[in-house]
Amino acid sequence: MVISVDTFFLDAEAQGTLQARIQQMITQGILSGRFRKGEKLPSSRKLAEHLGVSRITVTIAYTELLANDYLTARDRSGYYVSENAPEPPEFTALHPSQDKVDWSRALGRRFTGGATPIKPQDWSRYRYPFIYGQADPALFDHANWRQCALQALGQKDFLAMTTDYYDQDDPELIEFVARHTLPRRGILAEPSEILITMGAQNALWLTAQVLLSQRRTAVIENPCYHAQRDILTQSRCHLEPVGVDRDGLPPDALPKHADVIFTTPSHQCPTNATMPLSRRKELLRKAAEMEALIVEDDYEFEMSFLRSPLPALKSLDTDGRVIYVGSFSKSIFPGLRLGYLVGSKAFIREARALRASVLRHPPGHIQRTAAYFLSLGHYDSLIRKMGQAYAKRRTVMERACAEHGLGIVGQGVFGGSSIWMRAPDHVDTTALDARLRANKVLIEPGIPFFHGDSPPRNFYRLAYSSISAARIPDGIGILARELKNG
Amino acid sequence: MVISVDTFFLDAEAQGTLQARIQQMITQGILSGRFRKGEKLPSSRKLAEHLGVSRITVTIAYTELLANDYLTARDRSGYYVSENAPEPPEFTALHPSQDKVDWSRALGRRFTGGATPIKPQDWSRYRYPFIYGQADPALFDHANWRQCALQALGQKDFLAMTTDYYDQDDPELIEFVARHTLPRRGILAEPSEILITMGAQNALWLTAQVLLSQRRTAVIENPCYHAQRDILTQSRCHLEPVGVDRDGLPPDALPKHADVIFTTPSHQCPTNATMPLSRRKELLRKAAEMEALIVEDDYEFEMSFLRSPLPALKSLDTDGRVIYVGSFSKSIFPGLRLGYLVGSKAFIREARALRASVLRHPPGHIQRTAAYFLSLGHYDSLIRKMGQAYAKRRTVMERACAEHGLGIVGQGVFGGSSIWMRAPDHVDTTALDARLRANKVLIEPGIPFFHGDSPPRNFYRLAYSSISAARIPDGIGILARELKNG
Numbered sequence: 001m002v003i004s005v006d007t008f009f010l011d012a013e014a015q016g017t018l019q020a021r022i023q024q025m026i027t028q029g030i031l032s033g034r035f036r037k038g039e040k041l042p043s044s045r046k047l048a049e050h051l052g053v054s055r056i057t058v059t060i061a062y063t064e065l066l067a068n069d070y071l072t073a074r075d076r077s078g079y080y081v082s083e084n085a086p087e088p089p090e091f092t093a094l095h096p097s098q099d100k101v102d103w104s105r106a107l108g109r110r111f112t113g114g115a116t117p118i119k120p121q122d123w124s125r126y127r128y129p130f131i132y133g134q135a136d137p138a139l140f141d142h143a144n145w146r147q148c149a150l151q152a153l154g155q156k157d158f159l160a161m162t163t164d165y166y167d168q169d170d171p172e173l174i175e176f177v178a179r180h181t182l183p184r185r186g187i188l189a190e191p192s193e194i195l196i197t198m199g200a201q202n203a204l205w206l207t208a209q210v211l212l213s214q215r216r217t218a219v220i221e222n223p224c225y226h227a228q229r230d231i232l233t234q235s236r237c238h239l240e241p242v243g244v245d246r247d248g249l250p251p252d253a254l255p256k257h258a259d260v261i262f263t264t265p266s267h268q269c270p271t272n273a274t275m276p277l278s279r280r281k282e283l284l285r286k287a288a289e290m291e292a293l294i295v296e297d298d299y300e301f302e303m304s305f306l307r308s309p310l311p312a313l314k315s316l317d318t319d320g321r322v323i324y325v326g327s328f329s330k331s332i333f334p335g336l337r338l339g340y341l342v343g344s345k346a347f348i349r350e351a352r353a354l355r356a357s358v359l360r361h362p363p364g365h366i367q368r369t370a371a372y373f374l375s376l377g378h379y380d381s382l383i384r385k386m387g388q389a390y391a392k393r394r395t396v397m398e399r400a401c402a403e404h405g406l407g408i409v410g411q412g413v414f415g416g417s418s419i420w421m422r423a424p425d426h427v428d429t430t431a432l433d434a435r436l437r438a439n440k441v442l443i444e445p446g447i448p449f450f451h452g453d454s455p456p457r458n459f460y461r462l463a464y465s466s467i468s469a470a471r472i473p474d475g476i477g478i479l480a481r482e483l484k485n486g
Numbered sequence: 487m488v489i490s491v492d493t494f495f496l497d498a499e500a501q502g503t504l505q506a507r508i509q510q511m512i513t514q515g516i517l518s519g520r521f522r523k524g525e526k527l528p529s530s531r532k533l534a535e536h537l538g539v540s541r542i543t544v545t546i547a548y549t550e551l552l553a554n555d556y557l558t559a560r561d562r563s564g565y566y567v568s569e570n571a572p573e574p575p576e577f578t579a580l581h582p583s584q585d586k587v588d589w590s591r592a593l594g595r596r597f598t599g600g601a602t603p604i605k606p607q608d609w610s611r612y613r614y615p616f617i618y619g620q621a622d623p624a625l626f627d628h629a630n631w632r633q634c635a636l637q638a639l640g641q642k643d644f645l646a647m648t649t650d651y652y653d654q655d656d657p658e659l660i661e662f663v664a665r666h667t668l669p670r671r672g673i674l675a676e677p678s679e680i681l682i683t684m685g686a687q688n689a690l691w692l693t694a695q696v697l698l699s700q701r702r703t704a705v706i707e708n709p710c711y712h713a714q715r716d717i718l719t720q721s722r723c724h725l726e727p728v729g730v731d732r733d734g735l736p737p738d739a740l741p742k743h744a745d746v747i748f749t750t751p752s753h754q755c756p757t758n759a760t761m762p763l764s765r766r767k768e769l770l771r772k773a774a775e776m777e778a779l780i781v782e783d784d785y786e787f788e789m790s791f792l793r794s795p796l797p798a799l800k801s802l803d804t805d806g807r808v809i810y811v812g813s814f815s816k817s818i819f820p821g822l823r824l825g826y827l828v829g830s831k832a833f834i835r836e837a838r839a840l841r842a843s844v845l846r847h848p849p850g851h852i853q854r855t856a857a858y859f860l861s862l863g864h865y866d867s868l869i870r871k872m873g874q875a876y877a878k879r880r881t882v883m884e885r886a887c888a889e890h891g892l893g894i895v896g897q898g899v900f901g902g903s904s905i906w907m908r909a910p911d912h913v914d915t916t917a918l919d920a921r922l923r924a925n926k927v928l929i930e931p932g933i934p935f936f937h938g939d940s941p942p943r944n945f946y947r948l949a950y951s952s953i954s955a956a957r958i959p960d961g962i963g964i965l966a967r968e969l970k971n972g
Contacts, residue, residue: 001861001863002863004666004670004866006670006794006866007666007669007670009669009672009797009801029669032674033665034665034669034674050794098804098805098806099805099806099830099832100774100804100805100806100807101779101805101806101807101830102777103830103832103833106697106745106779106833107696107697107832107833107836108695108696108697108698108699108702108723108745109695109696109699109836110836110839111695111696111836111837111839111840111843112835112836112839113839114839114843116842118652119650119652121649121651121652121654124645124649133650134648134649134650135648135649137644137648140644140648142641142644145639146636146639149635149639149851150632150636150639153631153632153635153636155628158623158626158628159610160821161819161821162620162621162623162626162819162820162821162822163607163610163620163621163819163820163821164605164619164620164815164820164821165607165821166604166605166607168607179519179520180490180493180520183493183495183515183520184490184492184493184495186495188518188520198684198844198845198846199845199846201843201844201845201846202844202845202846205843205844205845209594209595209597210593210594210595210597211592211593211594212594213594213595216594227843230843231843234840234843237594259592259594288586291588293587293592308492308536311495315495318584318586319584319585319586319587320584320585320586320587321586321587329650333647333648333649334648334649334650335646335647335648335649335650335651335849335850335851336648336849336851337845337846337847337848337849344585344587344589346585346589346593347589347592347593349598350593350595350596350597350598351597353596353597353598353599353600354597354720356602357597357600357687357691357713357716357717357720358684358687358688358691358844358845359684359685359687359688359691359823359844359845360684360685360687360688360823361823362823362849363821363822363823363848363849363852364821365635365821365822365852366849366851366852375487377487377488377490380490380492
């Protein structure tokens with residue numbers, strides 16, 4: 001690789017002759033690790049032209065550096081960073097922190113310190129990854145996704161890919177969601193009632209910003225998705241956690257007043273409970289009574305491989321009270337960052353304006369690729385394939401857990417991709433997780449899902465979305481052994 | 487296309503026989519526009535299985551619909567929505583607004599009503615699009631972008647594309663930005679000082695959230711980028727607009743106190759002024775004196791086709807006082823939504839946590855594609871090609887403006903992609919714009935760029951980034967004619 005001439009700057013205030021300053025610039029590039037061994041320098045003509053100096057000055061600097069073994073010359077092809085050039089120190093060492101800014105004062109607000117745990121980036125290296133929410137290369141329909149992406153890269157879709165949509169979305173994706181995706185959940189919506197988001201995370205975040213403030217009260221399920229709790233904590237609203245039972249959020253346990261109720265009726269996160277139809281209706285009735293809105297995170301409805309899913313809460317809503325959150329990130333792959341928000345026009349209008357200010361719109365190419373993948377039927381096939389594999393894995397998992405006497409406490413009647421587990425009371429699953437990692441097993445400790453200062457420490461989640469059925473028994477075996485030891 | 491069986495729901499509370507309810511479900515699908523003429527229905531076996539009813543019930547319902555001409559049968563291949571089926575009414579008519587929610591009360595905050603104008607989505611249909619910030623198909627290196635995207639879709643990059651990076655970024659893109667992009671601006675930064683964002687818009691938004699609050703004061707340039715002003719207005723900080731001159735933001739005019747100064751030194755937006763080195767140093771000195779931070783939006787530094795750009799303000803900063811915003815959305819294409827933020831670790835840490843909460847991370851596939859496009863040198867070639875074309879267009883533009891006596895007031899000494907124009911005092915460029923659109927000419931009225939209630943109405947921006955040199959003279963000719971008439 002040739003080092004671009006544009007990366008060379010002469011420090012206007014440096015001392016010394018031009019030639020010395022050029023030498024210094026290059027040695028600093030090498031010592032800082034910016035220029036690497038074997039990389040080619042620009043020709044003396046080009047560099048001279050770029051710096052506005054005479055060519056002979058650059059040539060002399062290069063010759064000096066050759067003598068010092070910073071550079072080597074290959075006959076007629078030019079100058080390269082020498083294999084014998086001094087090693088750059090560790091990158092950090094070279095860049096001493098010289099901040100004169102008092103950041104404790106300068107930061108207007110802090111966003112670090114939430115409940116969401118740092119998850120391992122290298123999960124795919126673990127032999128037994130009971131990890132939730134990552135794509136399984138063995139199941140994903142890579143060939144057809146590639147085909148759709150290729151189509152969306154074509155000349156015909158040039159505008160869809162490159163255009164600045166301002167606050168709008170790809171009309172083809174919106175149309176597909178309106179005509180095909182939402183009807184499966186019993187929902188009828190117009191394009192102006194739909195907003196494409198950067199995954200469900202972004203949909204939940206936008207919703208919290210539009211609906212909540214310091215003066216408002218939000219109900220959340222306990223336990224619940226930790227990122228959801230972080231979003232609400234950052235909104236500074238008053239939080240009312242309500243404990244879930246085997247049927248999800250119990251309407252009877254709602255506080256007297258709330259402005260917004262966040263719920264996951266299809267598969268409660270993380271317990272996997274499915275809310276029965278009667279309870280859905282009761283929840284809607286209660287919400288209407290207290291004039292509260294409901295935010296329905298319908299995640300994983302696609303993974304209903306055991307029975308057809310119940311219609312969404314939104315489909316039962318005749319008041320415009322329910323805001324619906326869907327996602328393609330789970331069912332296609334999480335790196336896609338694509339979800340959607342459905343709600344009344346007045347709400348979507350504000351969410352759209354906020355999204356425009358925050359990021360404008362999800363990339364056009366990604367939206368169009370998803371539109372093709374959906375409309376060509378690949379998505380449906382993928383869901384079926386995933387459902388079949390998950391059904392099998394789930395059976396193997398249940399059998400292995402039963403064999404080792406491990407306590408499943410929540411597994412969802414429709415399907416899903418994980419089971420919610422309870423270890424004996426004395427077990428701290430965070431410590432268990434650390435021991436298991438040393439044995440190539442990844443689990444998800446339960447603590448971050450719980451509200452409050454003294455969460456139960458003995459819950460954990462086991463997902464079967466990224467581990468093959470063949471590896472499940474051994475993984476559960478190691479888990480059972482470590483549980484006995486702990 | 488076959489209508490998926492999953493889009494069929496029997497309304498549990500509907501009256502009538504099963505067969506009647508199935509018929510109703512299908513006619514409603516057709517009348518609502520969800521099922522379209524020529525689309526194929528699921529087989530009676532499949533639909534029966536899905537609904538949990540006997541096959542004969544479905545078959546009778548289909549036969550009835552056949553008789554009513556909602557469906558047609560093609561021998562042995564199944565049932566289709568008939569070409570003679572009733573036309574669905576307009577989508578909106580079918581979905582009466584029945585909201586019982588009082589949205590004026592339910593919305594916690596409003597985000598609509600900002601300064602940013604609604605720009606035409608159909609700009610590419612105008613013959614003379616002097617529009618700013620859209621990609622030009624005639625210049626973009628589509629073939630190589632496609633090639634890079636294809637590579638990033640490969641098996642080797644499966645994880646990079648699909649993975650949930652949580653709060654992290656594609657390490658390859660970060661490495662390229664650190665080693666190659668930033669050094670061109672004289673900036674040395676470690677990976678922990680860089681955050682990939684959804685374009686410069688997202689970088690500016692994150693920065694405002696982290697640094698500002700109701701108790702803080704921000705300086706903005708006047709005129710300035712309208713979306714920048716919307717972001718700051720939404721942050722609810724105190725705004726101090728400072729008028730720019732021919733050299734950009736004048737340090738002498740700064741207020742006594744400010745917490746954060748937002749500036750565009752490379753090409754002031756929208757006047758195109760370039761801040762001279764002496765003024766950059768003075769701005770840094772003043773900021774240090776008042777202990778303010780500076781946010782440098784270095785947009786369009788790549789478009790310095792007339793002279794090499796000055797090093798970034800950030801490269802002169804020894805205090806950690808400058809936060810740097812860069813973007814690939816302008817130079818590659820805006821639909822890409824890819825930019826970056828460079829700053830001290832303490833700042834980037836908070837911006838990263840906020841980004842994770844808002845959207846997690848920009849899609850992996852997009853990041854990896856950009857990393858390839860950059861590292862294979864295609865980006866540099868593209869910039870050169872764009873620079874050459876822009877240089878030519880600019881010359882044609884200047885000549886045409888001179889010929890018609892149009893007043894250019896700002897055009898940037900290094901290059902750029904637009905010129906800032908002043909019409910005679912009596913001209914309202916918003917009205918001018920409306921008249922020009924009828925003549926296939928698109929310009930950008932200047933009003934939204936200005937702060938305050940009585941902005942000057944006679945400024946406008948003409949960009950040459952999406953119009954061919956050949957069309958410029960005629961476009962300017964029409965503009966001059968309309969100016970005379972108005």
